[in-house]
Amino acid sequence: MTLFQKQQLHIEFSAQLRYWIDSHLDGFFEQLDEEFFSLAESAVNDLAQRSYIDAIRELRQNREVLSSNYRARVLLATEKFFLDYRSYQQEFLRTQVRIGQDQNSMELINQDVLEEDLAVMRVAHHAENRHLSRLKELSALLARVTPTQTLKRNEVPVSPGVLANALQYVLQEWSGDLQTKLSFYEVFGKHCLDRLEKLYPDLISLLEKAGLKPVENLLQKPAQARQQQEQRRTGTSGEAPRRFGQMDEGTLFGVVALVRQLEDEQRESLGLPSQSIADFPEDWPVASVETIANVIGILQSELSMNPPRDIRQARVTQNALKGQLVSELGKTVTDQKVRLQRIDQHIIDVVNMLFEYILDDPIIPAQMKVLLVRLQMPVLRISLEDKSFLTDRSHPVRDLLNNLAAAAARWSDEGDYAENSIYGRIEQAVQRILNDSTAGVDLWIEVNEDFETYVLNEERGASVAEERLSQVAKGKERLSQARQAVDEYLTRLLPAAVPAPVYQIVDEVWRDVMTLILLREGEGSNEWNKAVRVLERLIDSIIPRADPEERQIQMAKIPLLLADLRRGFASISYDSGRAAMMFKQLQQCHVTTLRGLQPATMKYQPHEKAGMEGGSLEAILSDEFMQQASELKQGQWITWTTGAGKELRGKLSWRSEVTDLMLFVDLRGRRVAEMSSSELADLLRSGRASLLTSIDRPIIERALAAIYNTLTRQMPGHVLPA
Structure with missing residues (x-):
């Protein structure tokens, strides 16, 4: 395989693996939490119980970090396997039981380290036996990617041993005692490794679609394979040339x-x-x-x-x-x-x-x-x-x-x-x-x-670089979604018309305050509920009361309202000078209200949503160019000409599932363009863009296919070899 074929296969392989990891980690941590709780309940003494309670606390605090580190470790193993095999061997195929070479007695070994290593080996060995046939298929296919064309089943980058070792690597930072670590491996074996049957068939199918074939003959006769390779290099084999059609x-x-x-x-x-x-x-x-x-x-x-x-x-x-x-x-x-x-x-x-x-x-x-x-x-x-x-x-x-x-x-x-x-x-x-x-x-x-x-x-x-760009794009999307959610909430909460000072506070400040809380804390959090109540009190404060006693109660609430508003202004570091002007205008509005009069109002208009251009959804989807743009997959390349006549090409790095915005990057992971499916469809429709569908096919193969077709056209009676 060429380097770029390996890179493309690595991308697709990692995507399947990432999906499997993400679909199992949450359940794993939830089950582990329950396991710690159960062990704490049945603990024989206070010290053991405190150990498991501390483990629950640490797990809940560091769950996201553990999840992220584990995912990164496993994906790094996959990357090294496909793109730097020697480094993969050195870093990920280590001996599991860490026994010093110069130590002659088991007594010299740290017993906790030994017990942890043996626990990792047990869960990995159990899972390997459970998935033996699939592992053999994977190792036979993935051997094609290795320099030696040989691969043992426990050397597969998604083997139970490699996956369990990745967890052990991540738990180096775990502050809990040995018993809590052993619980990690026991639950991991049951919840994750026993469910590898959901991952392996998909990976095998992916490898077969990529054109990989088992190398069983090379595994059985490595010496013969090396001899044939050397004969080919030196021209000493003495064998007749292979017949055309014999190769794949x-x-x-x-x-x-x-x-x-x-x-x-x-x-x-x-x-x-x-x-x-x-x-x-x-x-x-x-x-x-x-x-x-x-x-x-x-x-x-x-x-x-x-x-x-x-x-x-x-x-x-x-x-x-x-x-x-x-x-x-x-x-x-x-x-x-x-x-x-x-x-x-x-x-x-x-x-x-x-x-x-x-x-x-x-x-x-x-x-x-x-x-x-x-x-x-x-x-x-x-x-x-x-x-x-x-x-x-x-x-x-x-x-x-x-x-x-x-x-x-x-x-x-x-x-x-x-x-x-x-x-x-x-x-x-x-x-x-x-x-x-x-x-x-x-x-x-x-x-x-x-x-x-x-x-x-x-x-x-x-x-x-590409990952950073994707994170920025995802951040923008989250911000856009949060703004849209806040706008929808404000539309439901606010009356049809509000005084101009209130409109200004809501539109310029409180909208951002609520958006920030929504991003950080989420809807339904205490901070969100506080912000909503402040907004409700603000609206209530500018509703005129006919009863003098009610106006007195209303006036008494205003100082606390203003204090809460100022805290909100400070939370987003709003300009103090402009804030003072807004509060002065709000004060005039309150004076009018406390006199029993209605302040002048204006219609509240939420920010417009981005609409769909180019007609109805049905009409767009029926367009072949829109369909090509919509079906473009992550990792695929396109080339297009800008309005200034400059030719660009980029790889689809990320597509928003909400806004349909697509991020394209160049060979070095730098941002080239952002465009929607409809914008790309317009470029395709006008002939200014094209999909580079054959970019991953090696140039020699593309050339041979084209030359072969040209020659066969010159020979109408020629029959292609079987």
């Missing part, structure tokens, strides 16, 4: 097989050179790899000295290279009286078509195409030297091309061409390959490892 993807070898069948007229229609380069006497010896590599190296050096600067130059250069390469190779083999194998010419044809596809690819930005197309000669040289490039989906050259193209596809031109920018790092990777015209596959591996490390670091930073 469209291979370059299969495309070459089609190119071999093309007639001259068909080659011409596809823009391929004639086959004269291979039409030499059969008794001439075959040209050596070095002979061909020297010709390619010369062209590579010339291209490095005068690289194309824009997409137009890149197309011109690419077309010129096709003819120039054929011409130079023909001249060289004629002078040396050697011949070129037809398979080599066909490889040249396919590599040319591969880079033509890159130039025409609708997903990669033009500036990035100009960089990537410069790798054409090095790719051609490697593919002629190492024929496994044709059939090996994980060939190092293909890996690097796929990773560079994946990063390029997510890049927007914002003028950042610095050395450590995405553009700068792709340019460095390309230049390192170009600088050594004789380097073999090892250089591609080295460059790819460096680039993957860079991308992983960028991904971590982007994840943090």
Whole structure:
């Protein structure tokens, strides 16, 4: 799998895991609370009872922190597994029982530590036996993601052992005694680990949909697998090439097989050179790899000295290279009286078509195409030297091309061409390959490892930035919801018309006071009820009374009302000068009321709700573009052109379920845009936006599929292999 495929799979895997965690943690803590209460009731002495009562208090105080820390720990294990496996092994696959290597006696071990470790092992072992078959399926599928292609069931990032160890890690900060910790593990085993059957089938289905297949054969014969891999690298296997259709993807070898069948007229229609380069006497010896590599190296050096600067130059250069390469190779083999194998010419044809596809690819930005197309000669040289490039989906050259193209596809031109920018790092990777015209596959591996490390670091930073943006967006939504709820409450509570000073206090101050309380304390809290009563007393204070005694009672209540209002003003740090003016105006209003007169009033108008634009809901949903926008999933990418003509691209990071607002971020997790479904639908409808639906598919696979379809169209009678 490419790095970006792993990243996408990690996102989807983590989303499933997060949902399972969130759906079980609340019940777990509630059951644990009941367990502590029951143990406190049945405690044999006051000391034990006090321990459990303290545990209840600590649990209720720190429940949110414990929940958050546990979720973060488990999700970190998943991230490390997919994106940094060595780190995952070191941090999460530790020995559970912490026995010192230099200690020869169990008596030297802290008994509390040992008992806690054994409790963790017990609940994990029980759960592993309960879910054994599913764990085996998961380990066989997830082994595809690991560098060694092997994975034991207790090494799965969602295995009971890893999940239980995460809880043990979080409980390092727990101040309670050992018995309360043991209660954590007992309840966790029953309430969470025993219910993994609700998680594992969904994860297995997700992995299978992502194209992962079990690696049982590799698990059974790791030595044989390593031997075959080494033979492929060294070319010493002595085995015949695999038949086309034997592998599970469209291979370059299969495309070459089609190119071999093309007639001259068909080659011409596809823009391929004639086959004269291979039409030499059969008794001439075959040209050596070095002979061909020297010709390619010369062209590579010339291209490095005068690289194309824009997409137009890149197309011109690419077309010129096709003819120039054929011409130079023909001249060289004629002078040396050697011949070129037809398979080599066909490889040249396919590599040319591969880079033509890159130039025409609708997903990669033009500036990035100009960089990537410069790798054409090095790719051609490697593919002629190492024929496994044709059939090996994980060939190092293909890996690097796929990773560079994946990063390029997510890049927007914002003028950042610095050395450590995405553009700068792709340019460095390309230049390192170009600088050594004789380097073999090892250089591609080295460059790819460096680039993957860079991308992983960028991904971590982007994840943090994206999470912060999402929290800000969620905060805005909560504020919007709270304001709307307060406005609805005020509309019900306030009379149709109120005096201007009261209107001003309610609209500018008390609305914010109630919103803040609603966010912090919630509706129905003591603070909320106090704020509502102050508002009710304010309204009552400006209702004229005919009875003098009632007016006296009304006047006596005003000082306490004003004091409560001032406390509310202070709670939101309202401007003191403007507050004094408001209270002075309210005083005049009270004077009028206490004389038995009605102050001048005005109609209270709550803040307008954001309405739906573009007609009825039914009409909008029937629009295909609105449906595309509404069905856009988190993690999917789009590209669009702004009103100023600038092309942008972003990933959907968060969508509000209330306001339908969508937050888009770039490759580094920075905010690119916020828009609603209707705004995105308008862009799609006008042709100014498009969904990058194939962005997660590696560039080589996209190119092969396109080339294969093009070739089969040239052969109407061709039947696709089964």
